[in-house]
Amino acid sequence: MIDNFFSLVRYGRYVCLFALVACGGSGGGGLGGASTAGNDAWQQGVFPDQSLLADRCETPRQNSDDRAGSEQFEKMWLRSWSDDFYLWYDEIPDQNPASFSVLDYFDELVTPATTPSGQPRDKFHFYWDTEEYQQFTQSGVRSGYGLQLAIDQSAGAPRRIFVVYVEPNSPASDAGVLRGDEFLSIDGTAVSSNTPAGVNVLNAGLFPNDDGEMHSFVVRNLSSTDQRAISMISDSVVTTPVVNVQSYDTSAGRVGYFLFNDHIATAERGLVQAVESLAGANIDELVIDLRYNGGGRLVIASQLAYMVAGAARTAGRTFERLQFNDKYSADLDPVTGARNDPIPFYSTTLGLSLASGQPLPSLNLDRVFVLATEDTCSASESIINALRGVGVEVILIGDTTCGKPYGFYPRDNCGTTYFTIQFRGVNDQNFGDFSDGFSPANESGITGVTIPGCEVADNITQDLGDTNEDMLATAINYVETGSCSTVSPKPNASLKPSPFAESGLRLYGVPEWKKSRILEVDVK
């Protein structure tokens, strides 16, 4: 009887579906010209042309291309669009969308395959509200305090929140917040609070929605036992993507260093100035600190790679070539319809923050040191891969990088912008298989593509750019000795968090606005 009841429900659902199909077909013919009759009915292995299903919305937006449709249309469009453009389209289980919401169905449209280390191969599948996504802001300007945070949300342990980076000339720097500070309470609520109301207070204080919001904090630096009460007012913070440009004299020559945090348009100017300065200092080696750089514009990555390697190594070579799925010719970008020309090593400015067409300076190095963590991602990994592709040795100091040789063309449908992996980036040697990231040779945990280097934890009690900071000190030691000797313990080493990956401390090296609500109640 129960079986019969559910059969009836299923049958009833199909009746309804049939009714929707009938209406949809009629509406499509009347409104849009092209008939879509039957295109929204799921049939195993049959994928209607996605263009016939696009913009057929359950709730059409005004002043848009949206037409009357249904959630079924939206799901069927997602399915056909994924089948067209998803990099691993032939690995997506073809499930009937009937029992899923639109967004839940999108979540299903991924490969179930895993990387060699056992991680999901596609961990970058997401969507975003289109209206929010389409808002332009000045490059590098973000609302907040100018902080990057590391949040330990290990199940069963009290939540802890640490400051890993403070933007210069920001509300945080004005308030005296330092790298290595730990937030103890926010607006009177303990950071360890695990009630919904408490978590809401923490989120509201950490990630204010608007400029001009004042919140109070109690902080303590990991190097001290003293607590401080501060308040910060959120503001439009201008990110400085390249900072701490320095050079150090060592027994093996002069070593240049800079911290590069974001591949935004203004980085063009910052990187050129940094390289000009280091070229003027006649450095012999270079350390690029990418530990918190989650990527961004590929052209910026290309320019930096050129400035490291120089013209002789890069002329006529490929910085990165995009590979789409095997339905399309390698010469075609199927999403834009344009020719799929390789991205070169750009040797001139591109007008992003400097007048275009000026020759870039270069250091002409045979090797470069990269300081990295698991938050070194995407375009940052492209720098590593592209330089290796033209014979520049990359010495990796820190931790395994995030493993994202992939990219997307964001696509709106019915008010949601979907991000599904559509291409892989490969270097001049046609290599782009680093879905587990790049790992320093002596990495002890999960490893990706092993390259020369040393595993070192990011010790947030130490200042970035300080030659005593563990990762930079290890790089300099490698320059001098060619080995990864153990870094001497610091007096306050016991206060530092263990290596993030092992302690469960998740580093949020991404800008604050990328995550609206990142704290969650621990239900375990």
Next chain:
Amino acid sequence: MKTLIVYALTVFCCACSTTFGSKSLPATIEWPNQEGYDELRSILAQALGQSSVRIGETIFSETFIATFSQPDLTGRVLGVPRVFHLYKRGESCFIEDKKTAKKYKLKNIACSVIDPES
């Protein structure tokens, strides 16, 4: 008749000088008052087709270029940002939308010419 020709040539030359003699040169802002800042934000929002736009206090203060982009959520951005240039021509300051080539005169902002390669 001669007088008329001389007069006409004079008018023509002056007109040429006024129209073509003053070049548009890259410029940076001599920091505006709140009115100027609001004007700039309003013009940029209009050019970008938005009701408002977030800009930094240092916009056009170090370079004549300002870029605008959608949130980078992908880590591997291929698209081209919207680029605006600040120019000075004669005593007037204006911004140019490099995508549309449309120019917007700024009434409440003072600017000064810079070396574009600086």
